[in-house]
């Protein structure tokens with residue numbers, strides 16, 4: 001029997017209301033008891049932006065958390081100009097800024113874990129990850145920062161003080177961390193990130209996981225590989241380029257629809273209001289970043305954190321991953337966001 005015009009309109013309205021909800025809903029990521037979470041971050045603040053809620057949930061479920069921040073984020077020129085009050089900051093200003101950002105990371109980890117987050121501050125130069133991957137692989141040819149003038153880690157509070165900034169040493173460091181931690185969950189930047197250090201660390205992670213599993217006696221562990229996204233295009237996430245921080249805490253994070261799925265799946269962690277509040281408090285510790293990009297940071301303080309789930313053997317396909325990344329990267333290289341660093 002045909003529906004009356006009123007009933008037909010009612011049904012269409014219901015469908016329109018329901019469709020977006022089903023379209024954006026991602027499966028919930030299950031956090032087991034006693035997980036060992038390793039979060040890998042290119043810069044101070046990426047660990048909190050991507051996984052502050054995940055960190056809290058793993059700890060609350062009796063698990064352990066190790067957070068490794070690879071660089072000091074010392075080459076964010078606009079922020080160093082703001083911090084130093086100089087139009088042409090000196091090498092000492094960049095070093096002072098790097099020390100501040102490392103200290104901010106320490107305080108954020110304390111907020112999230114109350115002493116129970118094992119924090120590694122490797123202290124590499126901002127911009128060194130991608131350089132180490134593509135042009136400074138050997139120890140006798142380390143990457144020298146054009147901002148601080150150092151080709152090795154200069155920071156007193158860094159784990160890797162004195163380490164040469166080269167690809168082989170960084171890879172060895174990551175493999176050692178994997179071997180020591182034996183993570184059951186690894187959160188790391190997606191190789192598709194629209195930032196060279198982020199994408200570079202994504203590739204280093206896949207390489208390190210590949211080597212670690214090769215060295216591991218069989219049967220291999222099957223860690224969950226959670227690729228997070230911080231930098232994309234078109235003002236993602238909503239509000240990240242609005243100029244003024246907004247409160248998005250009652251809205252979930254949705255990965256961008258044009259982020260290629262690549263045959264993987266996605267899942268999200270739902271944050272309680274208390275967990276969202278602690279995430280906001282942790283990010284508030286990044287005062288050098290709040291001053292210059294509070295809008296961007298606040299856009300990640302949402303009721304969920306979402307990830308692309310890779311398979312553990314994706315490290316075996318590193319050549320394919322690199323080829324895929326180079327193809328996408330071409331489209332991004334001239335985008336203004338690619339010059340905006342965290």
Ligand SMILES: [Zn+2]
Nearest residue numbers: 042043046342
């Ligand atoms: Zn970053």
